[in-house]
Amino acid sequence: MKFGYFDDNKREYVITTPLTPFPWINYLGMKDFLSLISNHAGGYCFYKDARLRRITRFRYNNVPLDMGGRYFYIKDNEDFWSPSWMPTRKVLEFYECRHGLGYTIITGRRNGVEVEQTFFVPVDENCEIHYLKITNKSTQPKDLTLFSLIEFCLWNALDDMTNFQRNLSTGEVEIEGSVIYHKTEYRERRNHYSFYSVNVPIDGFDTDRDTFLGLYRGFDAPLAVENGKSFNSEAHGWAPIASHMIKISLQPGEAKELVFVLGYVENDEDKKWLKKGVINKEKAYKMIEKFKNPEDVQRSFENLRLFWSNLLNKFNVLTGIDKVDRMVNIWNQYQCMVTFNLSRSASYFESGIGRGMGFRDSNQDILGFVHQIPERARERILDLAATQLEDGGAYHQYQPLTKRGNNEIGSNFNDDPLWLILSTAHYIKETGDWSILDEIVPFENDPQKAASMFEHLRRAFYHVVNNLGPHGLPLIGRADWNDCLNLNAFSTNPDESFQTCDNKDGKTAESVMIAGMFVYVGKEFVKICERLGKEDIAKDAQYHIEKMKEAILNYGYDGEWFLRAYDYFGNKVGSKENDEGKIFIETQGFCVMAGIGLDDGKAISALDSVKKYLDTEHGIVLVQPAFTEYKIHLGEITSYPPGYKENAAVFCHNNPWIMIAECIVGRGDRAFEYWSKIAPSYREEISDVHKLEPYVYCQMIAGKDAYKPGEAKNSWLTGSAAWNFVAMTQWILGIRPDYDGLLIDPCVPREWKGFTVKRVFRNAIYNIQVKNPDGVSKGVKKVVVDGKEMSSNLIPAFSDGKEHFVEVIMG
Numbered sequence: 173m174k175f176g177y178f179d180d181n182k183r184e185y186v187i188t189t190p191l192t193p194f195p196w197i198n199y200l201g202m203k204d205f206l207s208l209i210s211n212h213a214g215g216y217c218f219y220k221d222a223r224l225r226r227i228t229r230f231r232y233n234n235v236p237l238d239m240g241g242r243y244f245y246i247k248d249n250e251d252f253w254s255p256s257w258m259p260t261r262k263v264l265e266f267y268e269c270r271h272g273l274g275y276t277i278i279t280g281r282r283n284g285v286e287v288e289q290t291f292f293v294p295v296d297e298n299c300e301i302h303y304l305k306i307t308n309k310s311t312q313p314k315d316l317t318l319f320s321l322i323e324f325c326l327w328n329a330l331d332d333m334t335n336f337q338r339n340l341s342t343g344e345v346e347i348e349g350s351v352i353y354h355k356t357e358y359r360e361r362r363n364h365y366s367f368y369s370v371n372v373p374i375d376g377f378d379t380d381r382d383t384f385l386g387l388y389r390g391f392d393a394p395l396a397v398e399n400g401k402s403f404n405s406e407a408h409g410w411a412p413i414a415s416h417m418i419k420i421s422l423q424p425g426e427a428k429e430l431v432f433v434l435g436y437v438e439n440d441e442d443k444k445w446l447k448k449g450v451i452n453k454e455k456a457y458k459m460i461e462k463f464k465n466p467e468d469v470q471r472s473f474e475n476l477r478l479f480w481s482n483l484l485n486k487f488n489v490l491t492g493i494d495k496v497d498r499m500v501n502i503w504n505q506y507q508c509m510v511t512f513n514l515s516r517s518a519s520y521f522e523s524g525i526g527r528g529m530g531f532r533d534s535n536q537d538i539l540g541f542v543h544q545i546p547e548r549a550r551e552r553i554l555d556l557a558a559t560q561l562e563d564g565g566a567y568h569q570y571q572p573l574t575k576r577g578n579n580e581i582g583s584n585f586n587d588d589p590l591w592l593i594l595s596t597a598h599y600i601k602e603t604g605d606w607s608i609l610d611e612i613v614p615f616e617n618d619p620q621k622a623a624s625m626f627e628h629l630r631r632a633f634y635h636v637v638n639n640l641g642p643h644g645l646p647l648i649g650r651a652d653w654n655d656c657l658n659l660n661a662f663s664t665n666p667d668e669s670f671q672t673c674d675n676k677d678g679k680t681a682e683s684v685m686i687a688g689m690f691v692y693v694g695k696e697f698v699k700i701c702e703r704l705g706k707e708d709i710a711k712d713a714q715y716h717i718e719k720m721k722e723a724i725l726n727y728g729y730d731g732e733w734f735l736r737a738y739d740y741f742g743n744k745v746g747s748k749e750n751d752e753g754k755i756f757i758e759t760q761g762f763c764v765m766a767g768i769g770l771d772d773g774k775a776i777s778a779l780d781s782v783k784k785y786l787d788t789e790h791g792i793v794l795v796q797p798a799f800t801e802y803k804i805h806l807g808e809i810t811s812y813p814p815g816y817k818e819n820a821a822v823f824c825h826n827n828p829w830i831m832i833a834e835c836i837v838g839r840g841d842r843a844f845e846y847w848s849k850i851a852p853s854y855r856e857e858i859s860d861v862h863k864l865e866p867y868v869y870c871q872m873i874a875g876k877d878a879y880k881p882g883e884a885k886n887s888w889l890t891g892s893a894a895w896n897f898v899a900m901t902q903w904i905l906g907i908r909p910d911y912d913g914l915l916i917d918p919c920v921p922r923e924w925k926g927f928t929v930k931r932v933f934r935n936a937i938y939n940i941q942v943k944n945p946d947g948v949s950k951g952v953k954k955v956v957v958d959g960k961e962m963s964s965n966l967i968p969a970f971s972d973g974k975e976h977f978v979e980v981i982m983g
């Protein structure tokens with residue numbers, strides 16, 4: 173069952189009913205001012221940091237769902253309703269939500285009045301625009317009253333939800349003309365305020381929530397709206413809101429447009445006040461002025477569209493399969509960019525409070541968007557490296573506002589450092605910019621402890637070498653990529669988090685996944701060393717890689733698949749000897765990606781075991797058999813009921829590792845089958861089962877052991893976006909940036925006749941046509957570039973600003 177459809181021409185997903193199984197959301201904003209917006213106009217916005225600079229309030233886990241947003245009410249005689257359906261939930265004659273790239277348009281119609289609401293954050297502006305077009309589609313004149321409503325968060329989102337003894341006394345506002353200013357805590361240490369304006373004179377306002385709503389009422393039926401009249405209330409403490417009242421008369425067929433601006437302003441310390449107690453509003457005036465007329469909004473909106481077109485124009489494919497093309501060209505790339513912007517901070521599953529930016533997560537995000545804005549990838553890599561510890565390890569998270577490592581979560585996730593090498597390698601391959609390695613970057617954000625970026629990578633590599641266990645495999649530390657495989661935690665206390673609890677000093681528990689990663693990523697490190705002429709380091713690194721390969725072959729293989737780990741006692745994890753959790757996905761992916769077992773059948777056998785034991789109709793589950801009881805020596809993974817999260821759900825993040833591995837062994841049919849099982853566009857048809865947005869990846873889909881297999885959770889901010897993009901574009905389509913050019917090495921289903929790709933790469937445009945006359949999966953027999961036959965499938969980086977035509981014949 174579907175709840176909408178893709179409009180590929182407009183690059184939109186069109187939701188045709190408000191009754192989606194879960195709020196389906198979109199993101200507005202690109203850099204500092206960011207918003208979440210659902211198909212009911214629910215959600216919130218913040219400046220840079222979802223915890224510390226939260227501008228509007230949202231109620232997670234509330235009933236009804238999706239409470240808090242940018243709400244409008246139309247009072248039409250005795251009736252009142254909301255064009256976004258929520259919060260009044262009055263039946264609409266027409267409802268449509270168009271989620272586009274950086275904007276959302278929600279249209280609702282009732283009693284012949286149609287309201288189209290366009291929400292977006294302009295490029296380079298710290299505000300949300302709410303542009304409304306109200307049309308009288310009836311045959312009678314209409315005298316309407318429109319009410320707006322947003323509720324302010326008192327900035328610190330955690331404090332806002334917990335510290336009522338203080339917060340119910342701090343709220344402050346100013347009202348001037350049609351603008352309502354939220355200046356809570358501005359009197360003291362804050363130098364920022366927000367405001368909500370409209371471009372016409374208003375007939376009333378409210379700023380005190382409880383006055384506006386009336387006693388014991390909800391957003392669904394505010395007293396002011398029911399009465400058709402604002403109270404002109406002024407908030408002092410309690411809960412500040414901004415609500416405008418505007419009377420609108422419309423002849424049949426007539427339309428009126430309104431522009432609301434929800435803005436954020438920072439003032440310099442010495443320019444905070446106009447006079448005692450009155451805030452300096454200069455910057456707000458300027459921002460409001462920019463969007464005075466609907467034409468200004470139109471221009472800014474076009475600008476936004478252009479901005480996204482430019483970003484997405486770097487990679488375009490035409491396979492003739494619309495479910496593939498729309499993922500690759502539109503939604504997967506869009507999600508990669510959004511995920512990069514927000515890391516894992518704020519979604520409908522991440523509260524924006526709990527987490528800073530993950531070191532591992534953010535490095536992986538680079539892989540998905542580096543082709544879109546390499547400059548920002550560079551900046552992010554350097555920021556991440558600056559939080560690295562001197563021994564090469566890493567703080568697991570850092571705070572975006574301060575860019576400092578987060579002590580609360582600490583370090584000791586022993587896979588972390590390797591992701592820095594991977595992201596840097598991807599960056600160099602995309603851009604050819606080797607100069608990043610010369611950048612001088614601090615350790616632990618301490619300029620006294622600075623070294624070159626190359627040195628950061630070297631220490632990252634040797635962090636693994638310096639932390640090996642009894643089998644010569646890497647010690648796992650707190651955990652590796654699988655945050656829930658906690659082999660040193662032994663937690664018995666329900667009041668502590670597996671992620672932060674004290675760990676035993678782990679000198680035994682080893683990770684075969686980090687071992688595979690080390691070989692995979694280590695090869696990049698060696699290439700980088702060689703390129704820089706650092707032969708000695710290259711040689712030594714290669715030696716350690718060879719030793720690691722041996723350790724994996726000797727101690728990391730279990731007969732039919734790769735083991736997952738050794739536990740605290742030195743026992744096998746992910747082995748046929750175990751009663752549960754006999755086979756895990758991660759090592760089958762990473763070890764084959766590393767090239768281990770390619771020549772002796774081990775790789776094929778591992779991948780066939782994945783097919784046999786882990787593959788399901790909804791994707792590949794993480795582990796089998798699922799754990800049915802808490803095993804203290806394995807940690808959080810066994811805390812989840814079977815089929816959920818790390819305990820045998822389909823993790824959309826690591827399925828691509830198997831797709832890539834399948835491409836490496838040349839099985840394009842299987843790689844594509846895995847890709848399409850979890851691709852949102854393919855799952856759209858079962859949206860009632862899947863529940864979440866059919867245009868973006870989610871972290872997990874409930875596995876076969878779950879109560880409802882196929883049900884997804886944790887959409888939007890997940891490494892699944894980047895890895896699925898890499899698997900599809902670099903391995904299945906096979907357009908793979910390399911240090912010296914663009915490699916073309918597709919691995920497709922045999923029935924594919926070919927495809928074309930337009931790829932912008934290092935300041936040149938590559939028009940690539942791949943033909944598959946013999947119906948093979950892999951292999952390139954002829955490459956012609958600009959009419960000249962080439963001797964290899966590595967196309968040079970022309971970097972000449974010109975278009976080039978590449979013809980590739982598979983066979």
Ligand code: BGC
Nearest residue numbers: 527654655656671808817818
């Ligand atoms: C989740 C993991 C996540 C970790 C850190 C765990 O509860 O299951 O998926 O990586 O928390 O946030």
Ligand code: NOJ
Nearest residue numbers: 530532533653654655656
């Ligand atoms: C989500 C986390 O953000 C990521 O870092 C981790 O690798 C996966 N969960 C798997 O546990």
